[in-house]
Amino acid sequence: MVAFKLAELYPDLVHALVISGSILNMTDSISETNLQRLGFSSSSELLLPSSVKGLKTLLRVACHKKLWFPDCLYKDYLEVIFTNRKERSELLEALVISNKDVSVPTFPQKIHLLWGENDQIFRLELAQTMKEQLVSNATIQGIKKAGHLVHLERPCVYNRCLKQFLASLYEDGSAK
Template identity: 65%
Template sequence: QVMFTNRKERAELLEGLVVSNKDATVPVLPQKILLLWGHNDNIFNIELAKTMKEQLGEETMLQSIDKAGHLVHLERPCVYNRRLLEFLAYVSAEASKE
């Protein structure tokens, strides 16, 4: 449901990343966000990930995966899937508290 209610914000985020528009503002998104980043990503380096985490707001978590580059989901699929499942379990547990 949330996935389709913030298209404008997601478009702004992608524009800021892809076009490298220094004037682009990254919207603060209200939902919990997990950034899974390959520590050796040579396309979008880990410093960009850290900046993006700060800009997206306090609901954003950044996890770096060692021995992985830009295609972390293909290079380290077991680690990627485990981290994703842990995040989804956390989000589900938090939602059930509300």
């Protein structure tokens, strides 16, 4: 979402975007629909787990393939990553905007949506809808056997797709 905002505010500084697992705006309807479908009451409950069980659930939702680590690694991860819970929770809740306040800016940049085909958090259909909203300068590419954390699950495929998109910028002469 930050990349979209930077591209909107500073079009001269941002020449192109590659977006993975993010949307233009987290509307209240998208948030509510996704949380209900995933079985959570809030974004904080999903994204800021406080137990090993909660972290395992988050990773199960975020990844296509099941990850296995010893519980001690999950505990260490919880201690290191999920600090400042109150502030992070407030930020997550502040990201959600009303459907009435949504506007899709016109982006002059090329935008490439690089998505895990098995993303359970922001499904591929949501990315396709976003591509249609972004009009003609947006492209979408799905990566098989990958979820929301596509860049971690399929790094070689992801980097190959990224490299192809970046090369296309130079072929078109739009990159400086």
